């Protein structure tokens with residue numbers, strides 16, 4: 580189970596450690612200042628002091644499941660980069676994702692693509708890259724607002740016949756705010772009207788100076804349609820990933836982010852989760868936002884059933900009690916009771932907030948009509 584040290588408990592209760600130790604002694608527990616006590620004991624001690632802790636403890640429990648224990652550097656291993664494709668409408672984000680995926684499949688991976696789960700992994704020269712399909716900047720912003728950082732590298736797609744457009748600038752700003760390195764993919768170079776040099780020049784107005792203009796931003800000319808430059812783009816992604824030494828610890832409970840989720844008619848709640856640290860196993864108890872569950876089955880991006888998912892792997896998860904929201908942080912929790920309590924508490928809070936919001940709206944409506 581989960582525990583708290585005597586020292587931490589004393590701080591939370593605004594008592595001295597000596598006072599807490601004394602109360603513990605009264606309960607027949609001989610404890611030192613650094614000793615860990617379980618939450619039932621902690622609650623008991625709090626009530627001994629006459630402190631109402633139900634809510635406080637609930638909040639603490641939430642903090643407990645969300646806490647990120649420090650990883651032992653010796654356990655850290657290189658993980659694949661997680662890449663997001665951004666850019667102006669119609670500049671070829673989806674085409675590029677599809678082209679990369681298809682190229683990769685025809686390059687010899689066993690098993691065809693059977694479904695689209697909003698994220699997938701490709702392999703290039705024996706190294707994996709994870710692509711996350713952000714349906715729009717709104718989703719990216721929502722994830723960021725929730726503190727979910729999923730992207731290691733942003734691919735900025737700019738159509739060579741259209742140049743830098745408003746949503747290109749938006750994407751640049753998002754990536755910069757999130758402190759994510761940008762690789763520019765100058766797309767549609769197969770078009771006779773393509774003008775890659777003009778794109779490069781326009782980018783300089785937004786502090787993106789590409790290498791052949793003396794800057795340090797990598798720009799790759801590509802054509803999603805004619806399949807030009809795709810290998811080069813993958814090469815550059817791996818290069819940037821190597822520079823950033825992306826690592827994770829596979830030997831700990833999983834932690835990740837919900838990419839998308841829906842209620843499937845036959846399968847129930849289904850969530851696509853990107854595992855970011857640790858390893859997720861079938862059978863694990865998880866909490867994602869206000870939803871808890873036990874992982875009944877996992878399906879990878881190739882439609883295969885898998886028993887475990889390593890860091891930077893996107894998987895579909897079955898077995899949740901409800902549908903979480905995109906951007907929700909998912910954690911594997913060893914203590915099922917704790918998982919249930921936290922999810923329940925969040926659900927309640929969500930309900931209260933929704934009630935408050937609708938009450939506010941009706942009040943506003945009321946005043947509007949007066």
Ligand code: GTP
Pocket residue numbers: 666667668669670671672673674675766767768769770801802803804805
């Ligand atoms: P939204 O999701 O609507 O923002 O668009 P998108 O950025 O995903 O663009 P999408 O991949 O849907 O491509 C838009 C159009 O550009 C389609 O008609 C594609 O066929 C075309 N297109 C994409 N890439 C290329 C390319 O490399 N060359 C040419 N000639 N056309 C392309």
Ligand code: MG
Pocket residue numbers: 672673674
């Ligand atoms: Mg698209």
